[in-house]
Amino acid sequence: MENFWKFISYSIKSTILMFRFEPWRMLLKSLFAFLYGVSWTLQIVLLQTFFDSAQRVSENTENISNCLVILLGMILIYCIGQILQGVDTCYSEILYIKTKKHINLRLFKKIDTMSSLSFEDIDELEKINKAINGGNFAFGASVILIDTIFFYSTYFILTSGYLYTLSPLLSVSVLAIFIPCFISNIIETKGFKNLEETSTPMRRECEYYESCIIDTRETRILGATHYFNQLYFSSLKKLNMLVLKAQLKKNLIRLIVGVITILGYGVILFMLVKLVLKQEITVGAFSAVLASISMVFTFMSDIISERIGWAAETMGTVDNYISFIFEDKKSDSKIYQDTRNIKLQDVSFKYPCSEKEVLKNINLSLTDNKTIAIVGENGSGKSTLAKILLGLYPPTRGQILVNDISMCDIDSRNYSAVFQKFCKYQMTLKENICIADISKNIDYDEVHNICNQIGITLSSDKLVNGLDTFIGREFDGIELSGGQWQRIAIARGIYREYDFIILDEPTSAIDPLEEFNLYNTFSKLCTEKTAIIITHRLGLAKIADAIIVMKEGNIVEMGTHSELISKDGEYKHLFDTQSKWYF
Ligand SMILES: Nc1ncnc2c1ncn2[C@@H]1O[C@H](COP(=O)(O)OP(=O)(O)OP(=O)(O)O)[C@@H](O)[C@H]1O
Known part of the structure; x- marks a missing residue:
């Protein structure tokens, strides 16, 4: 009944x-x-x-x-x-x-x-x-x-x-x-x-x-x-x-x-x-x-x-x-904040449906206008930390403060990110780059400048209609290589208005020399911003102001490249192991 x-x-x-x-x-x-x-x-x-x-x-x-x-x-x-x-x-x-x-x-x-x-x-x-x-x-x-x-x-x-x-x-x-x-x-x-x-x-x-x-x-x-x-x-x-x-x-x-x-x-x-x-x-x-x-x-x-x-x-x-659709949802009144100064206090994190803590008591302070590289072996928790910093996942324990205000009360409008698994929007190049702010008037000078710097040649034979070229085979557009798609994803991340950005290894398909140039360009484009680069190539981490080394969900070392080399710890071990491949 x-x-x-x-x-x-x-x-x-x-x-x-x-x-x-x-x-x-x-x-x-x-x-x-x-x-x-x-x-x-x-x-x-x-x-x-x-x-x-x-x-x-x-x-x-x-x-x-x-x-x-x-x-x-x-x-x-x-x-x-x-x-x-x-x-x-x-x-x-x-x-x-x-x-x-x-x-x-x-x-x-x-x-x-x-x-x-x-x-x-x-x-x-x-x-x-x-x-x-x-x-x-x-x-x-x-x-x-x-x-x-x-x-x-x-x-x-x-x-x-x-x-x-x-x-x-x-x-x-x-x-x-x-x-x-x-x-x-x-x-x-x-x-x-x-x-x-x-x-x-x-x-x-x-x-x-x-x-x-x-x-x-x-x-x-x-x-x-x-x-x-x-x-x-x-x-x-x-x-x-x-x-x-x-x-x-x-x-x-x-x-x-x-x-x-x-x-x-x-x-x-x-x-x-x-x-x-x-x-x-x-x-x-x-x-x-x-x-x-x-x-x-x-x-x-x-x-x-x-x-x-x-x-x-x-x-x-x-x-x-x-x-x-009628399920109760928390209505949170959020405020817009400058998000350059971020502090993590005793942050731990577990994924739903998993008992394992993938981040353990992380204490970290990211200050104004710095570029920080996060390195560490596979599964050490780099991407999870990035998602916590972006506020995508709330910590299981501990808290995140942005200018001493709890992250829960902060509007996420002023963040940007490019992930390993980025979207390949089957749309025009313009939409692909400007999708975050598409409702606003597009700043074409800015788009052209970013494309130039990131290595997207708008006048190339392939992009026949420049920014209006339709990309992706889904709707009969042109197909791009993996590296070209990655450049577009990076351009999209940079075009969005932000003062805190994370690049989570989006350059795996770009050749190493180009990758180095790209990160250098990226670093210049985000001066006056707080930027995080997650990478496995330790040679690239050198361009950062500071390097965070992660292992099994912990931050085990932090400092500049030369500080960490002289410490003779985890970073030096990883760096030496990678160097052997090149000499
Ligand atoms: N959705 C998920 N559900 C459960 N566990 C997850 C999930 N995503 C990641 N993990 C676990 O969290 C741990 C950290 O993963 P994370 O992706 O943060 O590592 P990472 O350092 O970025 O690795 P990589 O260098 O391979 O990208 C891993 O042990 C992984 O198995």
């Missing part, structure tokens, strides 16, 4: 949401549904009037013209009903497109407010995945409620009222046919909610293996397609088994409900015959009810099998969408 009320509650919530998105259009849709319901009842009443009149004409107690007028009225109402149905179908399509835009906007807005750490949490990723899936069904769920209230209820209430005038027992019997329908609805809702919960991780697994087979050239070159095929089909089999079980249960319930409904109609038919024989209703009324009974049956099976059945299957997913 609890699930039934949840089902009702989410139908209402999604309908309210659609009314908030498109109030007038939804109102019009409801009006169409209501008039369509009225038109069907009118047809039954007119049918009885016609049969009664036809009987009187055959008995020569009434003029044939009366009978023809009623017939014309019936045809007119039928035509109006058909037109209303057509208009309603078309209008629903338009409304679907309009509301879909709002549904996605709400979803993207909500995703945008989530912390970066959420994207490291499998549970949170699943929540997003489920919400996206549920968003596809939110409009359909509201249409079902509107049609149920304004069309089916209007039709059944008016028809029951008409039947009541003929015999109160008739109308009660028609209503009783709804009972098995509601019970099956409760069971189905519960079943499909459970299905959604258990199938989402499997669906994600299937999608992931599919992407490994389709998108990755590496998979093919390594000959791993067969292995991924096996993984994909084994996950798909498990998923299909789950869906199949749920479908079998659903169809069994529907079969039972169908049998009960047919028996119910048998009882109604029996009552009708008895009423005619006792002359409690006219032959016209009998014919009208008999003719309309097939219509009632069609509507009933439509509402049970198609509408409510569909809603029961999808309500679990709609529930995920609605809970996701």
Whole structure:
């Protein structure tokens, strides 16, 4: 029963949401549904009037013209009903497109407010995945409620009222046919909610293996397609088994409900015959009810099998969408700050779903206008420290102060960063570079200057339309080399307004000599800023004002290149090991 009320509650919530998105259009849709319901009842009443009149004409107690007028009225109402149905179908399509835009906007807005750490949490990723899936069904769920209230209820209430005038027992019997329908609805809702919960991780697994087979050239070159095929089909089999079980249960319930409904109609038919024989209703009324009974049956099976059945299957997913977008979020009032002076006090950090501390009691003070290099072996925590400094992840313990104000209260507008895994936006070169400030007037002098310095030759044969050249093969633009993409990513990081920037090894595809020049240029471009360079090439770290050496989540050394060399510690060891490769 609890699930039934949840089902009702989410139908209402999604309908309210659609009314908030498109109030007038939804109102019009409801009006169409209501008039369509009225038109069907009118047809039954007119049918009885016609049969009664036809009987009187055959008995020569009434003029044939009366009978023809009623017939014309019936045809007119039928035509109006058909037109209303057509208009309603078309209008629903338009409304679907309009509301879909709002549904996605709400979803993207909500995703945008989530912390970066959420994207490291499998549970949170699943929540997003489920919400996206549920968003596809939110409009359909509201249409079902509107049609149920304004069309089916209007039709059944008016028809029951008409039947009541003929015999109160008739109308009660028609209503009783709804009972098995509601019970099956409760069971189905519960079943499909459970299905959604258990199938989402499997669906994600299937999608992931599919992407490994389709998108990755590496998979093919390594000959791993067969292995991924096996993984994909084994996950798909498990998923299909789950869906199949749920479908079998659903169809069994529907079969039972169908049998009960047919028996119910048998009882109604029996009552009708008895009423005619006792002359409690006219032959016209009998014919009208008999003719309309097939219509009632069609509507009933439509509402049970198609509408409510569909809603029961999808309500679990709609529930995920609605809970996701209405989930309470912390509203933090942030202030804009100069972010050049950053202090980390006893900062430790663990990733969600992991027990291991990847940063341990870090104490660090980054002061004005310095370029700092962070070095250390793989997995020592360099990138994680960068993300903590950018405020992308909150520390598990300790605090970060920016000009003595807690990082939580600082607006992140004045940060910039270029990561190892940067985005390759399939857009124009201009959009790729200016995307952070695209809404403002583009400073073309600044863009040209950055391109020059970073080594992006706008007049080259490849960039035929200069800054307007479309980049990336996705939409038929030109493809660039890995190093060229990396230069664009660096230009993008520098073009954004910032006073604190992090470069997390975005130069792996650039040749070493060019890389050295690039870092020198970068260092010059960010004088008067605080800059952090994360690199494995210790030769490059020399250009920094200070070098931080990390090991197993700790800062083990800090100083200038010559200070650290003379210390004869971890840095010297790493430096000597790398130097051996060159001499
Ligand atoms: N999303 C994640 N979830 C759980 N653990 C993670 C995650 N990302 C990184 N780690 C772990 O955190 C530790 C530090 O990783 P990090 O990427 O910060 O190291 P790094 O020094 O930048 O390494 P590299 O030089 O290879 O880029 C590693 O042990 C890694 O396994």
